[in-house]
Amino acid sequence: MAEIGVLQVGDLVRVLPPFRETFPEIYPVEYLKGDGTCGICGDRDFHPRHLEKVA
Amino acid sequence: MAITTLDGAYAGMQPPRDLLKVATPTLVAGRAASLFYLSGLPGAAVAPTPGIGGAVLTSYAGQLPFTNPVSGNTYLSRLFGHASIAGSLWLCDRLWHNSGIDITSAVEQVFTASADIPARDMNGAALGDGVFGAIEVSAAVGAGTPTLTLKYTNQAGTADKTGTNILATAASAAIGAFYIIGLAAGDMGVRKAQSLTLSATWTSGTIHAVLFRVIAKLELPLAQVGNAIDALSAGATRLYDNSVPFFLFLPSTTTASVVGGHVIWSQG
Numbered sequence: 400m401a402e403i404g405v406l407q408v409g410d411l412v413r414v415l416p417p418f419r420e421t422f423p424e425i426y427p428v429e430y431l432k433g434d435g436t437c438g439i440c441g442d443r444d445f446h447p448r449h450l451e452k453v454a
Numbered sequence: 455m456a457i458t459t460l461d462g463a464y465a466g467m468q469p470p471r472d473l474l475k476v477a478t479p480t481l482v483a484g485r486a487a488s489l490f491y492l493s494g495l496p497g498a499a500v501a502p503t504p505g506i507g508g509a510v511l512t513s514y515a516g517q518l519p520f521t522n523p524v525s526g527n528t529y530l531s532r533l534f535g536h537a538s539i540a541g542s543l544w545l546c547d548r549l550w551h552n553s554g555i556d557i558t559s560a561v562e563q564v565f566t567a568s569a570d571i572p573a574r575d576m577n578g579a580a581l582g583d584g585v586f587g588a589i590e591v592s593a594a595v596g597a598g599t600p601t602l603t604l605k606y607t608n609q610a611g612t613a614d615k616t617g618t619n620i621l622a623t624a625a626s627a628a629i630g631a632f633y634i635i636g637l638a639a640g641d642m643g644v645r646k647a648q649s650l651t652l653s654a655t656w657t658s659g660t661i662h663a664v665l666f667r668v669i670a671k672l673e674l675p676l677a678q679v680g681n682a683i684d685a686l687s688a689g690a691t692r693l694y695d696n697s698v699p700f701f702l703f704l705p706s707t708t709t710a711s712v713v714g715g716h717v718i719w720s721q722g
Contacts, residue, residue, distance in 0.1 A: 417603040418653055420638075421618045436598070436654045443622070444599045444654035446560035 508552030596657030
């Protein structure tokens with residue numbers, strides 16, 4: 400589980416359960432919002448608590 | 455006694471129950487739109503407020519009128535529909551819904567004291583076969599494109615199964631947006647909704663978890679041209695006592711649409 404402010408655009412992340420079944424790959428962070436929400440897969444929003452940084 | 459002949463179906467036909475609504479909120483091609491909260495025929499339902507634990511439904515103002523048979527069973531005898539754009543019209547039974555979901559929270563929200571469905575699954579049991587979950591918007595949502603994970607008990611009684619919305623959510627989804635939740639591999643339906651987790655905030659608006667069963671689907675391939683199915687082509691689908699019929703419309707375009715039709719039950 401990542402904390403708000405830790406992830407940066409371009410970081411590679413793994414999606415944590417219960418969302419991993421729908422997003423099973425490793426994805427780059429494509430955008431960040433002001434509240435810390437990260438965007439992956441084009442336009443899917445994730446709170447950092449549902450992501451873990453891989454690289 | 456069950457109806458077992460066409461003569462029986464004909465003799466048991468009830469007066470038509472009408473549908474006529476204008477789906478003015480922004481539609482999304484291929485995404486189900488609940489007509490529940492729109493004015494027209496039947497009148498608009500008020501957004502439910504039973505709390506996070508939800509309510510098992512045996513009636514609800516705004517449903518298509520339904521009266522239990524004096525004796526015997528109820529079957530779908532005719533479903534007629536028309537719309538000003540092509541699409542498909544789904545007649546559904548609403549079994550359970552809740553309120554009180556925090557749309558800005560990205561942690562699991564447990565549906566404390568949530569109950570099993572009533573005995574209205576596809577077999578008239580309270581097990582969940584053919585019952586699906588959805589997240590329904592009753593007040594337009596705000597910014598954000600969260601993924602929605604519903605935790606549920608499946609038709610076999612296995613708890614803590616999870617599924618996510620099949621169609622991707624959209625920011626500013628309008629009232630009526632109806633995000634159907636996929637089932638885990640091997641599952642046939644939902645017996646009880648347990649919790650919801652949003653992957654991120656949806657900022658504002660109001661959403662509800664809903665458990666429902668599809669009674670019939672009617673294709674409307676041409677704008678302004680009606681279509682109908684009858685007891686035979688609908689498979690003589692049964693409705694069980696205390697059903698709460700409501701409609702979903704799957705539009706082919708984003709154009710606001712007039713959606714109408716009627717339903718005839720056969721009882722006996």
